[in-house]
Amino acid sequence: MRPEDIDLVVQLCAARAGLFVDPGKTYLLESRLGPVARRENFGSIDDMIAALRAKREDRLAWAIVECMASSETAFFRDRGPFNLFRDEILPTLARLRDGEPIRIWSAACGSGQEVYSLAMIIEDQRALIPGAKLELFASDLSERALEKAQSGLYTQFEIQRGLPIRQLVRHFEKADEMWALSPRIRQMVRWRRINLVADLSAAGRFDVIFCRYVLGALVEPMRARLLENLARALSPDGFLFLGLGEAAMGLSEAFQPVSGRPGLYARNPSFRAAA
Template sequence: MEASPASHQIIAELLAEHTGQHLNESRRWRVASALSGVFRQHGISNIDQLVCLLGTPSQRGSDQDIATQVVEALLNNETYFFRDKPTFDQLPDQILPAIAARNANRKRIAIWCAGCSTGQEVHSLAMLFEDQKERWKGWDIDILGTDVSHKVIRTARNGLYSQFEVQRGLGVVQMLRHFDETPDGWQIRDHVRHITRFQQHNILSQPPARERFDLVLCRNVLLYFDQPTREEAFRRIASAMAPDGFLMLGAGETVVGQTRELVPSPGRASIYERQKTAASRLARDPALASR
C-alpha cells in the first residue's frame, strides 16, 4: 500500500527535525523497507498507520519512543574499517606528521569523528596509532566518535563486530593483532579502545568539546543535508577545529561552493583547512597553488 503524500511529509519532517537530514524524492523509495522492523514491532503494516501512532501522546517521552525508532531506522549507517583507503592513507603519511610537528611541545592530538556510526572509523584511527606505538610513545591521543543515533553509539562503545564486519577493510594480520575472537563475534582489544570514546551528538548542535580538534572526520554525512543545513554544519565544524586543523570529507564531498569557512588543502584529496590557514600557507609557498 502506497503511503499518502501527507504521511511521507510527516516522516520527512521528523527526520529533519532530529538530524537535519533531508528526505528527498530519490530517498523515499526505501522508507517503507527501512521502517519494516518498526512496523513489525508495533503490529502495523504501513507508513500511514505509523503516522497515526506517532500522534499518540502515550508513545512520546522516552528514549525508546516511536519517533526515536523511526529516525534511527531511517539513518544510513554504512561504514567499514579504513573506508576509502587511498584517502585514509593520507593520515599516517601526511596529516598526522604535520599535526605532530606543530604539537611537538604539548604532545597531544585531539580528533573528532562526526557521524561515526558503529565505530569502525574511530577504531581504524586508533589502530593507526597502535601500529606506530613507538612513534607516539608519550603522546596523549584522544579520538572522539559521535553520532546522532543512540543505537550505533552503543555498538561502537561495545566494540564487538561480526565476521562480515571485520573482514570489510581489515586483513587477517590486523584482525589477529587488534581483535579477540569470541562466541559472540570479534571484540576489539583494549590496547586500541583506550584512546577512543563515544557520545551521542548532533552535528548541528554546539561542538561536543571545549577543546579545538586537530583533525575532524565527517565523511558521507553531509550528503543528506540541504544547502542551508550543510552550510550550518560546516560552520559548526569549522568552529570546532584548531586554527591550523584539518577536515576530511568523503570522496564524493567538497566544501567548494558550500562554505566560506573552509578551503581545499593543497595537494591533498578530500582534505580541507580553515581558510585563513590555507591562505597563510600559500603566501609562504606559492608553488602549493599548482599542486
C-alpha cells in the first residue's frame, strides 16, 4: 500500500469511529482490506482506495472502517467479570429492580461471544432469580459482525476458547462443521448497529454495560467521549465493565472503580451528564 493510501485509511477510521489504526502495521491493514476489496469487486486494495478518493461513497467508506474495527474475542473472556456478573450483580439488580426490566448492553459485541455468555448465565440462573425480567442488547459498528453474531454459528476453534464443555452440551448443537447456539439463547438478544463515539442519546438507558477492550482501540481524544457517552447511557446505580487494565486510559470524571472488583466501574455520584 502507498503511504498516502494508508494515511487516508487511518484518518477515515479516526474521523468516523474514533478508531486508532497504526500506520506502521502494513500487514494488518492489507490482511483486513484485501477481503473487502475482493468482496467489493476491486482488482486490488489500491483500486479500492482510488475509488474511495474519487467518489467518497459512504457505503464503501464504512466497509473499510468496519473491517479495521473488528477484533478477536472469546466466550467468558477473562472469566472473572462473568463470575462477578453471575454471583453479585445479577442477584443485586434482581432485588433492587423487583420485577422492573433489567437492561444489559454488550457494546462492541463483535461476533457475539460476550453477549451469548451473558445469555447463558441468565438462562442457567433463572431459577435463582424468579420474577426478574432481563433484557439483553448487543451492538457493534460492523454489520458483518452483527450478521455473524446473530447467526449463532461458531467454528470448533471458537467454541473451544472459554466455553466450558457442559455449557457447550447444554446450549449448542452440531451443524455440519459448525456449532449452532440454541434458538432459545439466540432469541434473548436484541441487536443494533451503533457507533459508540456518535450521539448515543437514542440508545436508551441500561443497568449494566459491558464495553471491554474498546477504549484501547480508540484514538486518545475519543476515549473521554466514549466514557461520557456510556455514563449517560448507564442508570445512576448501574455497572460498567471495562477490559482488565483499561482504567489506566483515563477514566475521566464519569466513573470510579469498584474496589476489589477488577474491571468493574460505577457512575461517579458527582458526575452530571450534560443535557
